[in-house]
Every structure is written in structure tokens, then in C-alpha cells.
Amino acid sequence: MEFQDLSDFDFDLPEEQIAKFPAAQRDRSRLLVLGRKSEFLKEEPEFARILEYLKPGDLLVANATRVSKRRVFLLSKTERRHEAMFLSETSPGIWKTLIRNSKKLKIGDRLLDEKTGTFGFSVLDKEEEFTILRSGSELDENKFELIGNTPIPPYFKRESTSEDDLRYQTVYSKNLGSVAAPTAGLHFTPELLDKLKTIGIGFLELELKVGYGTFQSLSQDHFSNKKLHEEEYYIPEETAQILNSAKQGKSRIISVGTTTLRALESSYDPDIEKFKAGSGNTNLFLQPEDSILSCDGLITNFHLPQSSLLLLVSAFAEKQKILNAYKYAIDRKFRFFSYGDSMLILDPDPDST
Structure with a gap:
């Protein structure tokens, strides 16, 4: 594995595009839809429009961890x-x-x-x-x-508030144990989750306890060892069974966030095309040369420059495509990072667009 030139993953972002406070409503953040393998690119005014790119039988998988007041x-x-x-x-x-x-x-x-x-x-x-x-x-x-x-990200450059206690948690969060939120899930509302169910889209939960390593800088040792900070995850037996049925039935599996994707990819055995239930620890470091086979789509926010999460997203879709999408988002004044706008990386169904 060649050492990545991290300067390739750097970008200039105006300070005013760093979202230091949440949007007025969770599902009213903007959405950028990017084809994973196709050249599709479309901007949507609100996250709730994600329903237009999903279809009955799709399966969303989310990290239901809850942020501790650490x-x-x-x-x-x-x-x-x-x-x-x-x-x-x-x-x-x-x-x-x-x-x-x-x-x-x-x-x-x-x-x-x-x-x-x-x-x-x-x-x-x-x-x-x-x-x-x-x-x-x-x-x-x-x-x-x-x-x-509430341990809000350091780049907020402010004290946490009672609003953060509510908004820096997903509406489906359960067990405490994370020091950072799985932020791709912050856009979902109970009403949006109900609509998913109504139109036949599955919503599964797993757990990955997000560690502070999410914010740590990458070093050459990370690349040399192809390992990152270790995080604990848990995939319930029922979740694994449904995931495996979806794989066999060729249903689309869509990861809600990079932490979910890290757990899915760590538990998936591509040789037998099955997910393994239970607890585990992952130090997986996904980079642009890697193949990600556990899922077909990814919902994610816009990540920090030169970060492991940006490299992971660049592994999920082609590196230059991601960098071009980031440039588009900057030019179009999208809001970035944990409280920012959202991206759906998925090749749209021809009948839905």
C-alpha cells in the first residue's frame, strides 16, 4: 500500500461554512446526491428529499450509540x-x-x-x-x-449548551458510550423514520462506540500499519440475519454514516458474503485503494480535510469524484462538518429520478 499524499485531501473552507450550530430543523439541512459509480450529481434543498432516491426493499443501517457527557x-x-x-x-x-x-x-x-x-x-x-x-x-x-x-467537536470553539444536549444526539440513540456523535444520523426525524417504514424501507441499528480518535490527525504510522484508533462495535443477531438476507436478495444496503460503515466492513466476510453478529473491536483504516463490499450506499456529512473519514469516503467512491463533489459543495455554500449538510452516495434507481 502506497503512502497517501495527504495534501491531495486538503481543501480551503471559508470559516462561515463550518456549521457551529445545528440547522433549525434536523431534516431541513441540504442534501447533495452523488452517484457512487455513475456521474450523477444533484443538489436537494432539504435532507427529507432523500426519500426520492430510496425504494422499497432498501435497507438503511445506523449507529444507535448515544453520546456520553465525558x-x-x-x-x-x-x-x-x-x-x-x-x-x-x-x-x-x-x-x-x-x-x-x-x-x-x-x-x-x-x-x-x-x-x-x-x-x-x-x-x-x-x-x-x-x-x-x-x-x-x-x-x-x-x-x-x-x-x-456534551463533548461537542473542538472546532466549534464554544461551550456546549442545552441545545447540544438534544441536537448532538440522534433521535434513535440508545446506549451511552461514545465521545462523539455519529453525525450522519443527526438529520433523521421520527416523522422521516415513519415515512421510511411506510414505503417499505428497512431501518436497522448496530452500535459502534465512537472514540476521540475520530478527531485525531493522521500520521505516517497510520499508513505504515494500516491501522487507526480502535473502536468497539456490536451487531445484534437479528441485525446480522436481516443484513445477510438483504445480501442474498440483492437488496441495497445503505450505511448511515462512516462509523456504521466501519462496523459493517469489519464484520463482513466477502468470501462467504455474510455479516457476523456479536461484539468486536475494529482498527480498520480504509483508503482510496481499498474495495468496500459490505454496502451499496452511504449517507455522510462533509468531513475535515486530511482526515481518516475523508479517506474512507474516497474509498467508497472514486477519490477524484469525492474531491470534485467537495469543491462543488464549497462553491454552493454547503455547511460542513458535524452540524453541517449531508451527502448521499448512491447510484440512483433509474425509475426514481
Whole structure:
């Protein structure tokens, strides 16, 4: 595998096209429809028009993970404020975190949560960019709900609000555990999901706990090892069975988001053309030279330049086609990134356009 020249995946985006707040209504964001193998390209004024490109028998698959309030503000004894992202509990009471201004912390320093002042932590160690904290009391998702904040992306450059608590979750989210939202699903409303069902389009759920690696920069080691950050996923038995029936029946499988696609591709065995149910961990790094065989369509937002997600989308469709579509979207003033507009990559059915 040749090392990708990341400069090929760079682009200039005006600051005003970075969507730092959600659209007024979820399904009123704009939609760009791109043929995966065909030269089809069409702009739609609202995401709800996606129904015009789907047909009975299509199967949408979405990541139903829920975003945890893992963004916690901590105060030192001198009242210095530190923003911490709690990534994982490596052993009981020991947490791997990313802390802004961590250079100002020393091993042994004590910290309290800002919201309640009742949860204490001590700095146990520092490992590369991570800070290891020992918690003075047990932390679970319910306690993060008390002391934490919704971990909106860093490029929002603002504090999270009560609106983010609602809008940075999909309407079908269930189990907590992610530090970032599966943002392609943010465009769906309960009404739109009901319409899908009414016209015979399936909607399945799996779970992939989105990690902070989603925002990390790519390095040469990623390319050399062809591995990214590891994320845990779970595909229910019923979901796998329906997916396998769809494959056998030649129904179109459409992934709602890149995190869903990462789980689908990790669980799919192309030799027997079947998905495997159960839990797993994936560090899959999909690049433009790779073939993606698990699904036929992809719903996705517009991603950060030089990111692993942009490379994944460029693996799903032809690289230059994706870059051309991004240029079109920039020229047409589409909104970008997590709260931005949407793209459907799917060869449209001839009878539907």
C-alpha cells in the first residue's frame, strides 16, 4: 500500500461554512446526491428529499450509540480550569483522559469537578498526549450526566449548551458510550423514520462506540500499519440475519454514516458474503485503494480535510469524484462538518429520478 499524499485531501473552507450550530430543523439541512459509480450529481434543498432516491426493499443501517457527557471541567487548588475528555477506564478508578493545558499539571496534583465540587481526581501519570487520572469515587454514565458536558467537536470553539444536549444526539440513540456523535444520523426525524417504514424501507441499528480518535490527525504510522484508533462495535443477531438476507436478495444496503460503515466492513466476510453478529473491536483504516463490499450506499456529512473519514469516503467512491463533489459543495455554500449538510452516495434507481 502506497503512502497517501495527504495534501491531495486538503481543501480551503471559508470559516462561515463550518456549521457551529445545528440547522433549525434536523431534516431541513441540504442534501447533495452523488452517484457512487455513475456521474450523477444533484443538489436537494432539504435532507427529507432523500426519500426520492430510496425504494422499497432498501435497507438503511445506523449507529444507535448515544453520546456520553465525558467532557468534564476540572478545577485545581488554585482554581485553574482544565477541560478534560474522559476517554476510557483502563482499570477500576483509573481513567485515560485528554486535558487541555495539561502541561500545567504535575503528577500528584488534585482536581475537583467544576459542576458539583464533589468528585475528586489526582494526576497519576502522563503518557504522550494523555493524562492518567485516579478517581476518588466510582464513575459511571449516570455520574457523568451529573458532572459532565456534551463533548461537542473542538472546532466549534464554544461551550456546549442545552441545545447540544438534544441536537448532538440522534433521535434513535440508545446506549451511552461514545465521545462523539455519529453525525450522519443527526438529520433523521421520527416523522422521516415513519415515512421510511411506510414505503417499505428497512431501518436497522448496530452500535459502534465512537472514540476521540475520530478527531485525531493522521500520521505516517497510520499508513505504515494500516491501522487507526480502535473502536468497539456490536451487531445484534437479528441485525446480522436481516443484513445477510438483504445480501442474498440483492437488496441495497445503505450505511448511515462512516462509523456504521466501519462496523459493517469489519464484520463482513466477502468470501462467504455474510455479516457476523456479536461484539468486536475494529482498527480498520480504509483508503482510496481499498474495495468496500459490505454496502451499496452511504449517507455522510462533509468531513475535515486530511482526515481518516475523508479517506474512507474516497474509498467508497472514486477519490477524484469525492474531491470534485467537495469543491462543488464549497462553491454552493454547503455547511460542513458535524452540524453541517449531508451527502448521499448512491447510484440512483433509474425509475426514481
